Amino acid sequence: xxxxxxxxxxxxxxxxxxxxxxxxxxxxxxxxxxxxxxxxxxxxxxxxxxxxxxxxxxxxxxxxxx
Numbered sequence: 001x002x003x004x005x006x007x008x009x010x011x012x013x014x015x016x017x018x019x020x021x022x023x024x025x026x027x028x029x030x031x032x033x034x035x036x037x038x039x040x041x042x043x044x045x046x047x048x049x050x051x052x053x054x055x056x057x058x059x060x061x062x063x064x065x066x
Contacts, residue, residue: 018038021038
């Protein structure tokens with residue numbers, strides 16, 4: 001799975017998870033399991049973006065030397 005597809009899938013899962021958390025908050029139920037999953041997905045998205053940004057910066061850095 002490419003990083004773009006992975007990011008897209010994680011964003012979709014995050015939307016579904018947000019809806020589940022909202023429903024549990026409205027019903028007054030515990031949502032700690034969903035909150036942990038939400039945090040993990042956000043960290044994964046951050047890591048994907050960071051690796052893409054680092055690759056771009058290295059490429060531009062190489063061109064600026066030339």
